[in-house]
Amino acid sequence: MKQGLSLRVSQHLALTPQLQQSIRLLQLSTLELSQEVEQMLDDNPFLERTAEEAAREEFGLDTSDTPAPREDDRDADFSGSTASTSSDDTPSSASSETESPVADVADREPDWEGDGTVELTPDDGEWGGDAQASGNNLGPNDGSERIDATELARSQESLQSFLHRQALSLRLNANDQAALRFLIESLNDDGYLEDSLPALASGLAGDDNDQFDDLVHHFQVALGLLQSLEPVGVGARDLGECLAIQLRALAPANAARESENARQVRKTALLICKQPMELLARRDFKRLATLTRSNEEEVRSALQMIARLEPKPGRRFVDVERNIVVPDVIVTRTGRGATLKFRVMLNPDVMPRLRVHDIYAGALKAHKGEGSQALSQRLQEARWFIKNIQQRFDTILRVSNAIVERQKSFFVHGELAMRPLVLREIADELGLHESTISRVTTAKYMATPYGTVELKYFFGSALGTETGGNASSTAVRALIKQFVTAEDIKKPLSDSQVSEMLKEQGIECARRTVAKYREALRIAPANLRKAL
Incomplete structure (x- = not known):
């Protein structure tokens, strides 16, 4: 080489x-x-x-x-x-009102001084008749002590704090009080107890069997107390138990006042909550009627009652940062x-x-x-x-x-x-x-x-039309949403029917494409949109 x-x-x-x-x-x-x-x-x-x-x-x-x-x-x-x-098809000249987008725009600084906190408790001098309240003045002329809206959103009470406050009114011994406090802190954001009681007890007791049995007993007592607190349904270990707790809470204080029909519907709803939740999601009336030994009319009434319940009791307490x-x-x-x-x-x-x-x-x-x-x-x-x-x-x-x-x-x-x-x-x-x-x-x-x-909302692919033109996929999704909104809830439109309706409008859109757009719009299928 x-x-x-x-x-x-x-x-x-x-x-x-x-x-x-x-x-x-x-x-x-x-x-x-x-x-x-x-x-x-x-x-x-x-x-x-x-x-x-x-x-x-x-x-x-x-x-x-x-x-x-x-x-x-x-x-x-x-x-x-x-x-x-301009609103016509030809672009107009630049507007006489121009603004220079210099990238030195003010970053909003808090109006208060010091460490960034706002004192909401008035001092002793504010108890006079002419004194003005300080702190949370949210009016337009609020001076220099305004509270940011994000801070107000973050200041809401958590689920755990709300439950601890209710637990203070319960007369419990030290062990049950500690067990209740532990269960409250073990809840997730939705208010569910994800871990089983034996799993929680084993994590604390280790290899001590006597202590394990004692902890399980105290946890069982504490769980019953937890599930009696507000919001109703908190402390459940699955969705069925959560719905059942709320259904039992619907019973009137005087059972004699409840009609026989209402009592039967509530009983059927409780039986439905013990069945697999997939049947409830699919609204399989016939299968649920067979499992609960009820007729389809009672099942429909029971599902209407269940639909009014809250599947996530801790939803309103979740301290998510507002985007x-x-x-x-x-x-x-x-x-x-x-x-x-x-x-x-x-x-x-x-x-x-x-x-x-x-x-x-x-x-x-x-x-x-x-x-x-x-x-x-x-x-x-x-x-x-x-x-x-x-x-x-x-x-x-x-x-x-x-x-x-x-x-x-x-x-x-x-x-x-x-x-x-x-x-x-x-x-x-x-x-x-x-x-x-x-x-x-x-x-x-x-x-x-x-x-x-x-x-990105303004960008969309093109679908062919009978006239040889193109229609935006965004406009087609809006049209599908309009069709579904105006449909008869007792006879909801199927994807094939929506496809035919789009063809009547001159838009060539296959059934699969309709299903894809419907899912993107988070619209349920026709069988789930049907009224009970």
Whole structure:
């Protein structure tokens, strides 16, 4: 083999750290971006919040030190102005009302000072006649002590606290009280006791058989007490037991007042709760009637009674953090009739107002010495972060303008007028890549005259029509939902019937496609939608 030297020229794409950060910021949701900004403010001393809008040119970079990141989808001009679209098919010129989406929008700071807590208990001086109550003043002129709505949502009482408070009124010995407290803490969010009593006892007693038997006895006593507390059905070990507890609680205090028919229906319902829950879910009247030795009419009445019960007693106590959807883009109507236009603007409440700390940057520039290289890198990171946030919102606005322009019918007539739209169409129009459009439309929301929806909502595949045109899958789903809403509950529409009704509207949609769309809309099958 002969050895030799050769020269080869090749090109490859290298993702710089700045470009990687830009791509990552683009796909973050509003909440994730807020967390990212908080983290950057903590880590980088050159970055600070500002109440005023900083000029965009203030963040221009010295390209002699670090080359600007380039991407195949960044050749377009990020104008940052709002745009208007007309209700007709031809796009109108940009609106005279423009707003610059500078990415330095205020991050809402709490109005109170100190450690972030609000004192809700009035002091001694507030008991006078002229004293004003402090704390939870939620009116429009609430001064500087407003309570955040999220904090109020989080301050609700938990299921365990509610049960412990009821247990205080019970006269129990120390062992039963401890057992009841242990069972309360063992409940899940729905109010169910997932582990069996022997399993709970074995976890505490270990290999001590005498202690195990004693614990099981105390747990059995405590379980009966727990199931007598509010909310009714708490402490059940499965759905059937939960429903049975609630059914027994429906019995009137004076049994003589209960009619024979009502007593029989409740008895049948209790028997149904002992059967497999699959039969109840399928509403298998004949099978349930056979197992409970009742007639179908009694089974139907019993199922109606069961339908009014709460399958998850702890539902109202679950302290889930409310995922409040804050729109990134706001679309408003202007004008009427032929002059109807839609104004697209970024939501200023989701855009952080950031700037480079002038004093620190000036001090670094004036005194360059040991360690200045690391600080210069931190300064450059702050500038890149602000620039990438600006570019993120510019891209979101451009994509939103293109969506509104192509889906004008939706903004005029609603989801039934939605047109087919795919990512490639927006990407080709804006000169961006499809992956960029996908990142922009994921977890980003638009406030429209018909509610707040995700940007991906406007994209849908096309279904053929008899006229040779196309119908959006979003519009077809809306039409299916409309058919189901207007159906006779005693004779619900099957998927085949819905398919035929769509064909009458000129839309070719197979039964399987109807079933797929129905499941996506979380609509039950026809046999489960049928009225009892």
